[in-house]
Each structure stands twice: as C-alpha cells, then as structure tokens.
Amino acid sequence: MLQFPGSCDERDALSACFRTGAEAKLVWHEETDLSGLDAIVVPGGFSYGDYLRAGAIARFSPAMESVAAFAAEGGPVLGICNGFQVLCEAGLLPGALLDNEGLKFVCRQVDLVAEGARSPLLAGIDAGERLSIPVKHASGRYYAPDGELDRLEAEGRVAFRYAPGHNPNGSVRDIAGVVNDSGNVLGLMPHPEHAVDPMTGSDDGLKLFLSVEEVLV
C-alpha cells in the first residue's frame, strides 16, 4: 500500500486487505525497493494537495518508477480514486480524470456495473454484477479520446461503469474504471475500501479486494 504526502484512504484500504486474510503494509512513496510484494495498491487521497492536476506530481515519486517496473512484469496493481489518477498520469492506464462536470465535490453511494473486463484482478466478480460503492472526489470525470474509448471497449478493458442514472461526474460512456492492456493494472474512481462492512450499508467493495487477493494465492 503506497503512501504519498496527502494520501488519506490508505488505512481503510489496508484494513480492507486484512479482511481478505492478506498481509499488507504501508510503503512510503520514497521507497524504491518493492521486492517481496505480491500486489500494490495505490490508494486514494489528495497526494501533493492535487496541485497542478490530481496525481500529476505523485507520479514522479521515487516509488512510482518501481511500480511501473512491477506492473511491466505483470504484477497486480490496483489504483483507487487518487491512485487511479496517479496511474493515468504515469501512463500505466489510459485516459485522464478531469474536474467533475458539475464542478462540485461529490460524496455519495453509487451503483457500479462490472463489465467483465479481461483482468485477473476481476476474476472474482461476474460480468453484469452490480456493486454499491461510494465515490468521493472532485476530479473524477473519466476522459479519453473517442478512438481510444472504442479501442478500450473492443478490447474488453472497461472494468466498471456507473449504473444508468448513477454517473456522478460526467465520465464519458459512464466509465468508472479501466484496466491496462495486459489486465494486471486496474484503476477505478469509487472506493471499494469504504464498503467492506455491512454496518456502512454495503460490503460490495470487499468483493473487489477478495478478487484481487485470489490472484495472489
């Protein structure tokens, strides 16, 4: 679990990892030795205050070079919210996250539909499955040029879409999450780590952590 100055969801994500039975630890962003890790989570928050563009500065953190090398070797990487923004800025995922269409910070529970993307990280989630997971962001409007979107759809790389009527930010084609071309890097704006206990209204987010954990076994 990477930790940047300004990360704020790393502890919830760490706790979500523990619930799957996995071992997990925080790794400060200045660390470059990621040996011994089976998977990397780039958590949510406001790294470097979202200065310039969300994720634009964190992508140059020393750890990110090691994350890129880890991903290139097929290592599983999950980016959540700001982590998704960082992975897009780093070029590990296609597209970019723009300011929300309504210009407001949105914090609400939304329904996602799993698109059956070809990714080992999503093996535990059925295509068409609906997950109730919160979003909380100001810059979550997914964008990629039309040609790129056509390609992502044709290649089965859209991981999640907002269910009809649930798109909170104006994301193109209701896209909430995508995977890279090998399927081992997954990014999404909603926060599965905030939906791991029925007490909070939904534990659908745990399914994603369990699905990622399955890859490691």
Place this chain on the structure above:
Amino acid sequence: MVKAKVLIRPKQGILDPQGKAVEGALPKLGFEGVTGVRVGRLVELETDNPEALPELCEKLLANPLIEDFEVVIED
C-alpha cells in the same frame, strides 16, 4: 536566465465546466454577449535551459491528452 510563461489550456472539444460556470455568471453581473470562455492555467518560471521547456511541459506542466500548452519566452 530566461523568463518564460507557459499557457495551458483545455483542449478544444473537451468540456470545460469552469469556463461554462464563468460564462454563466457573466450575464448575471450585466456582462452580456461573452461566449467561448475557457479557463486554463498560467505558469511563470525562470530557467537557464529554455530548450527543455517543451519536454518539461509535456511531462509535467500539461497533460497532452487533455491540454494544449504554449511557451512564451519573455525578453
């Protein structure tokens, strides 16, 4: 040392909600007939290596997928 300004704009065709909000506010203040408002960023800097500015812009100051940039060297 060279002084430079980097103008960063949202690419044409990309929805710019900030520009829309500003455009929507103007008539309420009595400024009629203003259209096409787009909000970008201005970065001022000093450098002794101005040749590196385009690369610096592409890698950090702008995201070429969503933004255009223009480097203006000041005399």
